[in-house]
Amino acid sequence: MQLENYGNFPQTIPLVIEDEIFLYPFMITPLFLENKENIEAVENAIEFNRLVMIAVSKSGKEGSRDKDSFYDVGVVGNVMRKITLPDGKVKVLFQGVSKAKIIDFVPSSNIFATVDILAEETKNDIELKSLINILIDNIKKLSRLNNKFPADLIKAIEENDMPSRVADLVSSVLKIKKDEAYKIFSNTNLEQRVIGIIEIVKNEIESYKIQKEITQKVNSKIEKSHKDYFLKEQIKAIQKELGADNQKEEEIKLFKKRLKAKKCFMGQEAYKETKRQVEKLSRMNPDSPDASLLQTYVEMVLDIPFGEFANVKFSVSSVEKQLNKDHYSLEKAKERIAEYFAVKQLLEQRNIEDLKSKGTVLCFVGPPGVGKTSLANSIAKALARPLVRVALGGMEDVNELRGHRRTYVGAMPGRLIKGLIDAKKMNPVIVLDEIDKLGSNHRGDPSAVMLEILDPEQNHEFRDLYLNFPVDLSQVIFVSTANDIRKIPAPLKDRMEFIELNSYTPNEKYHIAKDYLIPQELEKHGLKKDEVSISKATIELIISKYTREAGVRNLRRVFSKLFRKVVKKILENETITKVTIGIKDLKEYLDNPIFEIEPADKIDVVGVSNGLAWTAVGGDILKIEAIKLKGKGDLKVTGNLGDVMKESSTISYSVVKYLIDNKILKIDEKDIPKTFKEKDEKELVDCSEIYKRYDIHLHIPEGATPKDGPSAGITMALALASVLSNRKIKSDIAMTGELTLSGKVLPIGGLKEKLIAAYKAKIKKVLIPKKNYERDLEEIPQEVKNSLEIKFVEKIEDVLKEALI
Template sequence: MFPLPHLALKPREKLETGFLLPLRNIVLLPGVTLPVVAGRPRSVSVAESVMMTEQKQVIIAAVRPEAVQKLEKEEKAEIESLEELYPIATLAVVHKMLRLPVGPIQLIIEGQERVRIEQLLQTEPTYIVKFERLPNLTVEAAIAAGAQQQSIQALTSALKSLWQEAASLNPNFPEEVLTVLLNIESPAQLAYQTAILLQQEVPKMQTLLEQNDLELLLRQVLADLQKEIEVLRLRGEILGETKKEIDQQQKEFFLRQQLKKIQEELGEVDSEKQEIEELRSRLATANLPEPAEKQAKRELARLERIGSASAEGGVIRTYLDWLLEMPWNKTIEDNLDLQNAREVLDADHYGLSKIKDRIIEHLATFKLKRMARNEDTETEKPERHDERYSVGTVICFVGPPGTGKTSLGRSIARALGRPFERIGLGGLRDEAELRGHRRTYIGAMPGRIVQALHRAGVKNPVIMLDELDKIGMDYRGDPASVLLEILDPQQNYSFRDLYLDLDFDLSQILFIGTANDLSRVPAPLLDRLEIIELSGYSEEEKLAIAEQYLLPRQIEKAGLPANAVQLSTETLRQIIELYTREAGVRKLEQQLGTLCRKVAVRYASGETTPTIVHPEQLEELLGPPHFWREEKRKVSRPGVATGLAWTVQGGEILFVEAVLLPQGKDLTLTGQLGEVMQESAKLAYSYIWSNADALGIDVSAFKSNGLHLHVPAGAIPKDGPSAGVTMVVAIASLLTNQPVRTDTAMTGEIDLSGEVLPIGGVREKVLAARRAGITRIILPKQNEKDLAEVPQDAREKMEFILCDRIEQVLENALVRRQMNQPVV
């Protein structure tokens, strides 16, 4: 809001009195003639009063935006104060008034000069104000104020040149308007006329009216006109390109028609007819199902009518290609020799005996189903269609990265003799990626399932749905819901892709899923999967895998002879311990690939003698070790316990630290703990407090001290109930001043009654403890059965203590000093 100068500061002789006409959405500039409408009662009264005066002068002021909103909402609202108007206005002359039979009065007004409204004297029945005339923006006044005459002349000339360019870019620009603009001699008048023709918003126009510097006024208007010309130029380019494309299409059409006539005169075969005949011939030999054949004939007839040269013809031709190339009835005979399947799995993967057994069971069921189908082919009922090929739920491999989930799917396909197709679902959010796009959309394509079948060339390939736990969902749909139909044997025999718009039988496909974290797989989808878990590998298993699979593969990838790189068992063991820390073997393979590439450089330089890599050379070839050989604490002190955790990457050890806060209060938790882990900490705290007497702890230690519980690596989110036992031990160790054994790690869920409840991921946690050099593990009693999953060498070299009460855990975890010696 502009400040209104006090009337006492102005000489009385400079102030004049006049009628005021407020206008919405219009700013009148000096020298500009506009038609305006007076519709509200006070505005009509102002118009009538002005026409009765001799000079017919009126002050035209623009209404502020907030006041405009009020006037638009209330039909009878009027301007009541100067705060609702812009103070800088225009003194105008009314040239003509037209009174309509019904409705408002129309005025033709011309702006004369700028004024400043000083005081609103009257609002009823007309607006009367006191105002002061402002100096005109002349060249002489600008030069007197310090402006350069050359600058003003250059700006004026530039404005006229831009108007000439604007007229050339706009064929509808009136020539008489351009003539008027080019003949204007006053720079200010040219600027005002330019602003009116650009039709800018009220705040912008008001800024120009309030401008007291002629040179700045010209520069502002010049910049606005340049922007408008850029828009006109870009519009012309777009229209030109569009017209060129249309002309090219018309030219191609006429040329094709002429070529068609020439070919008819010469007796040559029409290429378009030849294409139609070729499609008809392919259709006759395609052996399509009846619905697909009817659809293909209908689309072929449409293509023959409209021709393939049109845009729609191209869409139809692409659709027919997909329709004719899909393997509607083409299958490949399975190799159901279970002994061959066992040999293939053993050749491709080390260990995983239980997983291989489960795969063989799956293939055995599939074989028996096939045999039963062959026997009942003649008598099978249509309603049992969904059971013809189904072998139960779809198997899904779940485990950390690098454990061989995808390669197991490839091995299954190789054992069966089927083509293998992988569909990556990571980050998939649009369900049309699976179900296809409707042909009404530009660039429509079939879904990924149909594309995989098209690539495989048969209707019974092995399709791996990779990364089921990384499917997303947004406004484009829920891909997981589409997967329910694809994987469900009760539905997938009539899967309808939106692009093909025909039912396709997916029941003969062997689907295999993979995931890292089952908690992120939607529950309805999880219900249709049979989970096969792949745990992490032990050190001995990694050693065997590296020797038998990884190293020979990396030597071959590097283009080296088979014996070019030789690694001793100790060298491989150090690579596993010091350069990788993972559940799978992907990082291990990357490190072996690095070694092979180092040797490849030597071979390429002419040194072709086999390279034997010794352990002491690893730092030179692979850099400093990435991990310490052992991660367990070397010095034990009260308040620190070692726990075990499961992550998507495999097992890990974690430390729980507890300290007393003198004169503190309550329990403080840090380390980015999740809700479940925070509840475990509160349970541990409450259990120790409630059983303080039995544990030899002075209850006053709780009342006069706070307790801070911390899990290091605070940048990593942590959650899960299995840290409850570790937290109890850490707190008890602190309050009894008894350290925890550094060779012992523990895991287990707790409750307030002191029970130790079972947990998951025992194999991964045991392997993580062994990697850290821990030899004793405390487990819940109910997890005894899970020790069968732990590798034999780990079971032989580690001690497992099974507990079902917290008292047993404390007895085996704490280094006893003097019993019942409280910490005060």
């Protein structure tokens, strides 16, 4: 076909925009058209026997006929045939004639463009011929790597003597991007166009070489894996023939099944680590020593109850009901616990996720037997959650909490992870018992690990060394207990809120015994309520004479001892249907009484004062004795005293001396030698002679019991003032308070225990610091306040005025 038959160029002809590939002049190509404008352009070319221009749309702009949406270089040719397909598309057989460039295109004209023929030029025929030979050599290399250039195509390229046709033929076979194809297609310099095609062919050669190498490596690995698979299958078959069991295979399948079930509940790090260990175990020989260790690890991890929670929702009313059911008194402690769970319930109702697991860790502080651990038990019951108890007393090895690394022989996870496994839930109540008795040595400091465990900001990613991945402890409710808050490290105190559980009064102990201890012990010993009768007076006598404690633990033991003897008595004599235990019968069932606190002396004496002391098992009466001996004014202090109490005795002695020197404390002049003035020979009395000529011996009895603290200051000062002034001290008065060098009385701690001790010792009047009187009396049981006359003192003079006769 000749261009001359269609007139001179440039000329305006119909425009078809193709979305897929560039067409070349020598090609006869079928085109499938569905665009309305393209179909109209073809129909116009056929109707008026015109040429048609085929342009290519740019990437991302297919279907558009805007001026910038297609390339300005394409192919001019004629439509050989047109067929309308059933689906509305049009199939066209197009024959390319020559490359052309769009000079002008107006979108409003819709289907026409003004085009001109694109002529190619060459400067050096020899160089062009050499480039064509290089191109043919590279095409042959590429054909050996893939089948893109078959032998007949290579032969056609070699026999073609038109360099332009060779370049177009190779370009049509190569799969290159539109922008790169346009760059080559539109280049009118033939040498540059051939060089560009050579570069593309070389890049494809290198790419296919790399692909071939990768394919060979992959195939070799696949062959090896197939080989390994067949060998393993043969080994299994041989083992089956030999009678060997397939227990390991079944276990591995079970591990994988359990791991898959827990995948969505475990953290990503936990899942990856466990999966890696399961796969490692599957490759191990069952007889290998490491196999059993690894299997123990996998079993331990899969036993952790990921995703299993107990009764996530709870109510404050159920907690309060359970606490009141299990405990008598302890009103402040029960109120604080209810407030704690009220906050959690509100966060749960309002679905405030960030704060649900955050909150203060409660720590119950008090003497043994007052109900610290049993309060935690009640919390667990009320929440319907399992209870885990972790005894921290004497723990020195940090790995007990953190877990051991698996490199050590006998490695195991820490107690917290074991607790979760035993509880079978991820949100149990964990009681950290005796947190004040944590130890530390060269193996670490467990209290440092407790900082992470009890910190809501950190415990959601607690890392156990044995597991080697983090575990979320944020849903666990931690409750700790302690006897002495002073022994807890300061950073650990900051993580907890302390609820003090003080000593029980005799009346509280009676109700606890009647309503809780006796029914529980009867049930434990297989006795019925109507088989044993204990009078109120008997219970009160047991409380006052047979126990010495702040709580009720020993009281429970006494009832247990009673009921064991009752059981034996019933079995020995079948005619007995009921056993009555009165005051007179106690000698038969129990040993000699153990007096808890001796009643106060009824005789007023010189130099003996009653102090009130706090101990780990409750309050106590501390008698302080003082005598004066002829000497040089020295002070001797005996008793098992700590440094603070020794310093307090020195301060008390100095205060008393000051009172004497300033004649605030009157001295019996009979004990003071007279002196005479030189001029008028008048008798003078020097009060300081009383402590200059006498040594004072201050003694605190019960030397086997260690005693320390400043709260006996006014008691020691009173004893010293009494012995130096020779004035008696009221026997029915007791006191507590720290004394300063200026004679002021400072507040003390443990007031409730001290006043209960005074109440038990039948003291009538108690002297306490003013600040304690103003802030702490609300906590004192009403029966104690009704039985005692409680007065406050501000200075040592107030003490002397109230106590000395």
